[in-house]
């Protein structure tokens with residue numbers, strides 16, 4: 001298959017839709033992003049990479065960071081994280097509080113905000129506040145040592161964070177945060193505010209298509225753990241649209257309100273697509289369409 005030609009065709013197919021959807025408005029800095037952008041990148045397991053459109057333009061990774069923090073928690077302390085967070089789809093919005101009360105502070109999964117806050121707290125407990133294993137991992141796997149949070153985005157989110165603060169205090173009231181609430185939130189906002197391009201994210205996530213093996217050939221997580229992370233992405237990566245993504249695309253994936261989606265074809269490649277306009281569930285509208293085109297054209301899906 002000529003992967004570059006496939007990406008060029010996909011860009012052409014979704015071209016008329018570029019700019020549709022609504023940029024995330026609850027984080028003012030993200031609301032200012034130009035919606036008329038689209039990029040897509042593929043990193044094959046043999047190391048070759050391809051891109052189309054704005055695939056080298058950095059954007060806010062937002063909830064895509066949740067995949068990498070889960071991986072780091074599993075790497076640091078194995079299955080212990082599952083005592084503090086579930087792994088069932090939520091069927092609820094990413095920032096939902098509803099289930100936390102009757103689940104007594106155990107979030108449904110690590111990819112909704114409540115779950116990611118618990119994972120962030122877990123990692124802070126393992127590594128301490130001075131270390132930042134997420135930045136280390138993303139820099140090494142993407143090959144860009146300059147990757148960092150966009151301070152304007154994290155400050156913007158921190159200033160409009162009543163909901164995430166409510167979630168964090170509720171978690172804390174059930175004893176499911178070990179660090180100070182403010183410290184957990186600050187780290188969480190910083191993780192979400194990291195800027196990366198499609199090319200960098202597809203490279204950084206490629207260990208998930210290689211059974212847990214990093215770019216340098218060493219094992220980040222075991223093949224079994226990689227399989228499990230992919231499973232949680234498939235079932236919980238898109239909040240209340242997880243089944244819709246499985247139906248249309250058929251791959252493990254994770255979206256962010258910056259408009260990015262990381263998707264994995266296990267054993268074959270890692271894909272990142274970015275278009276800032278979101279659908280009503282908070283997932284990139286054109287990104288979904290592009291991945292729908294990708295799996296329809298290549299036949300590469302887990303189904």
Ligand SMILES: NC(=O)CC[C@H](N)C(=O)O
Nearest residue numbers: 062063094113192256257
């Ligand atoms: N879905 C997302 O990308 C949400 C992340 C965002 N930082 C939030 O907590 O609301």
